[in-house]
Amino acid sequence: MAIFTRAPKAEPILGQNRLVAALLGLLTWFIGLLFFFPLFWLVLNGFKEESVANASPTLIFDPTLDRFSEVTEANSGLLSFAEAFGNSFWIVLISTVLVMILAVPAAYALAIRPMRKWRDVLFFFISTKFLPIVGVIMPIWIIARDLNLLGTRTVLVVLYTAMNLPLAVWMLRSFFAEVPKELIEAAQIDGCSLLGQLRQVILPIVAPGLAATALLCVIFAWNEFFFAIQLNPTGASTMPVWVNSQQKFQGQFLAGLSAASVLATLPVVVAGWVAQKRMIRGLAMGAIK
Amino acid sequence: MAEVRYEAASRLYPGSEIPAVNELNLDIADGELLVLVGPSGSGKSTALRMLAGLETVTSGSIHINDVDVTLKPPQDRDIAMVFQNYALYPSMTVAENMGFALKQAKVSKEQRAEQVREAARILDLEPYLDRKPKNLSGGQRQRVAMGRAIVRSPQVFLMDEPLSNLDAKLRVQTRTELVDLQDRLDTTMVYVTHDQVEAMTMGHRVAVLKDGILQQVASPRELYRRPKNRFVAGFIGSPAMNLLDVDRADGQFALAGTTIELTDEMRAAAAAVDGTTFGVGVRPEHLKFTSSGSGIAGEVSVVEALGSESFLHVKVQHEGREQVLVVHEAGDTELVRGDNVTIVVDGPVHVFSPDGESV
Numbered sequence: 001m002a003i004f005t006r007a008p009k010a011e012p013i014l015g016q017n018r019l020v021a022a023l024l025g026l027l028t029w030f031i032g033l034l035f036f037f038p039l040f041w042l043v044l045n046g047f048k049e050e051s052v053a054n055a056s057p058t059l060i061f062d063p064t065l066d067r068f069s070e071v072t073e074a075n076s077g078l079l080s081f082a083e084a085f086g087n088s089f090w091i092v093l094i095s096t097v098l099v100m101i102l103a104v105p106a107a108y109a110l111a112i113r114p115m116r117k118w119r120d121v122l123f124f125f126i127s128t129k130f131l132p133i134v135g136v137i138m139p140i141w142i143i144a145r146d147l148n149l150l151g152t153r154t155v156l157v158v159l160y161t162a163m164n165l166p167l168a169v170w171m172l173r174s175f176f177a178e179v180p181k182e183l184i185e186a187a188q189i190d191g192c193s194l195l196g197q198l199r200q201v202i203l204p205i206v207a208p209g210l211a212a213t214a215l216l217c218v219i220f221a222w223n224e225f226f227f228a229i230q231l232n233p234t235g236a237s238t239m240p241v242w243v244n245s246q247q248k249f250q251g252q253f254l255a256g257l258s259a260a261s262v263l264a265t266l267p268v269v270v271a272g273w274v275a276q277k278r279m280i281r282g283l284a285m286g287a288i289k
Numbered sequence: 290m291a292e293v294r295y296e297a298a299s300r301l302y303p304g305s306e307i308p309a310v311n312e313l314n315l316d317i318a319d320g321e322l323l324v325l326v327g328p329s330g331s332g333k334s335t336a337l338r339m340l341a342g343l344e345t346v347t348s349g350s351i352h353i354n355d356v357d358v359t360l361k362p363p364q365d366r367d368i369a370m371v372f373q374n375y376a377l378y379p380s381m382t383v384a385e386n387m388g389f390a391l392k393q394a395k396v397s398k399e400q401r402a403e404q405v406r407e408a409a410r411i412l413d414l415e416p417y418l419d420r421k422p423k424n425l426s427g428g429q430r431q432r433v434a435m436g437r438a439i440v441r442s443p444q445v446f447l448m449d450e451p452l453s454n455l456d457a458k459l460r461v462q463t464r465t466e467l468v469d470l471q472d473r474l475d476t477t478m479v480y481v482t483h484d485q486v487e488a489m490t491m492g493h494r495v496a497v498l499k500d501g502i503l504q505q506v507a508s509p510r511e512l513y514r515r516p517k518n519r520f521v522a523g524f525i526g527s528p529a530m531n532l533l534d535v536d537r538a539d540g541q542f543a544l545a546g547t548t549i550e551l552t553d554e555m556r557a558a559a560a561a562v563d564g565t566t567f568g569v570g571v572r573p574e575h576l577k578f579t580s581s582g583s584g585i586a587g588e589v590s591v592v593e594a595l596g597s598e599s600f601l602h603v604k605v606q607h608e609g610r611e612q613v614l615v616v617h618e619a620g621d622t623e624l625v626r627g628d629n630v631t632i633v634v635d636g637p638v639h640v641f642s643p644d645g646e647s648v
Contacts, residue, residue, distance in 0.1 A: 182376035185343050190390035190437075191364035200389075204380035 039265075045258035053255035067259035071246060078234045081263070084242035091153050091238060092221040095160035099168045099217050100210070102161070107172030108198060112184060122173065125166040137230055144231050153236050159227050164217040171216070175209030176202065215275045219268050239264045291354045291367075291444035291477050293317040293340065298349035298359075300335050300501075309335040311501040312349065322471050322478045323506075324492030326485055328524070332501035334449055337481045341370050341447050353444060364393075369438035370447040374454060375430045377422040377437075384409075384418040387436045394441070408440040411470070428459050435467075439474065446471070446478040452487065464491060485525055489513070497521050514637070519568045519645040528600055530639070531614045532570040533607055542569050542640065545585040545605040545612070549638055558648040559640055567648075568641035573600060573617035575636025578624075584631040587614065589624050596621065603630060 045053045047063040072081040106125075110118050140159070141150070149155040179202050187197045203210070225240035233241060246260040247253060295315040301308045310332040317323045325333040338344040340351055342363035350359040358366050369390070377386050387408055388401045396404070409415045412432045422430055431451060438446055452460045452467075468491050471478050482488055488495045489509040496506040497520070505517040509525075516522035522530050535542045540560060542549045549569060551559070559567070590613065591602035599622040603614050616632060624630065640648045 180374065180376060182372045182374060183378065185341075185363070186370065186372060186376040186437075187378075187389075188343070188363045189341060189368065189370050191393035192389075193393075196393065201378055204378075 042258050043262055045255050046262045047259075048255045050252040050255045053258065054252050067255045068263065071256050071260045071263070079237055079242050079245055081242060081260075083235060084237065084239050087153055087236055088222060088238040091156045091160065092218055095157045095164065095221050096214055096217045098157070098161045099164045100214055103165060103168035103172050103213070104198075104210075106169045107176050108202070110169070111173045111176035112179070112181075112202075122170070125169050128162075128166050133226055137226070140227075141231060149231075151232050151234055151236055153232075155231050156224075156228060156238065159231070160221040160224060163224070163227075164220055167220070168213050168217055171213045172206070172209065175206045175213070178209075179205050211275065215271060218271060222268055292319050292352075293445060293477060293479065294352040294355075295336070295340075296350045296352065298336075298339060298351055299347050300332070300339055300344050301347040308332075308347070308501050310339065310498075313501075313503055315496060315503065315506060317477060317479060320475045320477055322468070322480060322491060322493045324480045324482060324488040324495045325498060326482055326488035326492075326495055326524075327498035327504075329483060330500070331498040333481045333483075333498050335501075336498065337447050337449055337479055340445070340479060341368060342366050367444045368447055369441060369443040369445075370449065371434045371438050371451040373450040375422075375434040375451075377430060377433055379422055382419050382421055383414060383425070383433050383436075386422065386433055387414075387440045389437065390441045404440050405436075408436045411439070412436050427455055428463070431455060431463065435470070439470070442474075442476075444477065446476055448478065448480040450482055451480075453482070453484070467491070486527060489525065495525075497524060499524075515647070516639065517647050519570070519641040519647075522568075522570050522639055522641070522647070526572060528573055528615050530570045530572050531576070532568055532641075533612055534566050535569040536565050536608060537567055542567060544569060544571075544634070545587070545607040545614075547583075547585045549634060551638060551640065555638075555640060555648065559642075562642045562648055564643035566643055568639075568645065570639040570641065571614075571634055572636065573615045575634060575638075576614060576616040576632050577635040578616065578618070579631050579633045582631065584633040585614070586629070586631055589626055589628045589630060592622060592624060592626060594622055601630075603632060605632070 041057070044059070046067055047065070048061055048067070049064060050067075052058070052061050074080070109115070110122060115121075144150050144155050149158075183201055183205070184197055187201045192200065222238075223240065224238070225244070228238045228241045229244065232238075243257070243260045243264045246257045248256075293315075294317070295313045297312045297314055298310065299308045299312050300310040313332075313336055315323075325336055327333045335344055339346050340353075342358070342361060342365075346359050350357055352358065353366060353368075378389065381389065384402075384405050388405045391401045391404060405418070406415070409418055412435060414429070414432055414436055417425060417429060417433075422433065425433065431454070434451065448467075452463055455463060464487060480487075480491060482491075489512075492509055494506055494508055495512055497504040497512065499520050505512060505521045507515075512521060512525050516525060516530075519532065523532055533544060535544065537559075540556070542551070542559075585605050587603035587605035589601055590604045593600040593602075598620065599618045601616045601618065601622060601624055603616055604611055605614055606612075614632060642648050
């Protein structure tokens, strides 16, 4: 599972014909912009007055930051921006840390010291992702209610940990599997304990993989909406629920909702951008020949 | 300073019928450089890894200095190993790589630095101590791997094809350096290679393995002169011994129609063996061209002139089929492809019984 690797510069397949190449380039740009457009429209709307946002679309308008200050300062609803951001921050952070703590030993075992039927174990992990969440939300809701966890941050921490764990195990396993076996054997011969091998030899090599995995867990947990709205729709909830709460039953809200969406998207975009620059894998470079 | 002993040591991989190493009995003397050689799949690496503690010994035992280490983990065997791909820790500098084992053994920082410097001096690695492995050439990495092994003064060095990733010239140079180093340190070394030239030039003794079974263990000279069976005869020596199937007729062996002169004891030994199809082997340097008429008639098909010596491939008719004999000539040769030549045997002949054993 190679994430954030750069493909080598491809030779143009139809490169003999410059016209074809140019047309293909144009098509690529068109498709790319098509994908980018909704986000672009969203960001633009965030800087408009409500009346302008609800009128027919225009590129020429007086940009304003009022919508951003409105949505961040408003405290009329059940959940303020500051609360939602804080909740999201802690829930995402704690669940991701838990995922990594649980997934690293599991992935190590599966990749480096596989037991019999390790493939079945791996399949079991991923099979938990097959079930549609709507199908199991009722039992989860009832269990959460009986444990007095409805409307708490704890329930989301637990669920996000469970949700991201299979993915993290799969990703980390593939990173661990790339650690040359001889390195671990060399460490064994050098008298390194099991924990020492993991800490001093393996983790430095898989560090970019760990970072990539953690980042994906952060993104998935940050974006999760369904569990949050079902189990925790009020004061202890997260950014997606807060964005959702910007829909009003009366009056115009398109610009405000856009501004809220931009605020919810920003941390993930920034994190992804920073990570992409840093996480191009230097995995195991120099270890083997 | 250690003797190593394999006692009927076997390794059977789960799900496999045939052991990768089959009842290996081998004594390695203190300070000896023993080479394990064989084709791929012969079990030589497995045998080494069993000694390292990286492979389970399914049956039998392994002893280092009369201590049974069969069940001991690698870190308790006081051995050092150099891997084919060096297995340097990529996140550590050269000095950290070399000092890693000492650090695990809780050696003080000052003493560690001292020992690493000493090893680096021996291996000419002093200018590179602060570099990461990825900033080193292949030869330098190989030396760091060596340094990591020698820095801790282990009982036994284990080498798993340590030179096979070097280019030909560097390999020859490193080979002699390694022999010299082993001699100076006087530490027992077990060296695995598939390259019979390496085996012959480096080993005090050489153990030849095939299909997990030890074929012969002897000094390089002994292996060359008196191979115990047909496999060893064909494996040791470059170019390989000329080995042909020969049907015994009237107690005599004929190579391409020419009867081979055998010593009395060989003739007696061969007579004691039943069967008709024997193997007859002659090394290239024990075949000569003659101009006096009688001998094996053939036609030169390939000329390999190396300058200092030449190898000529000669097509002959042997028992109704075309076979090739390789003939060694010292210096340059004047023969060219297509020349008709006559060959005579001038040197020892090896005869192998139908089941491949030397007679």
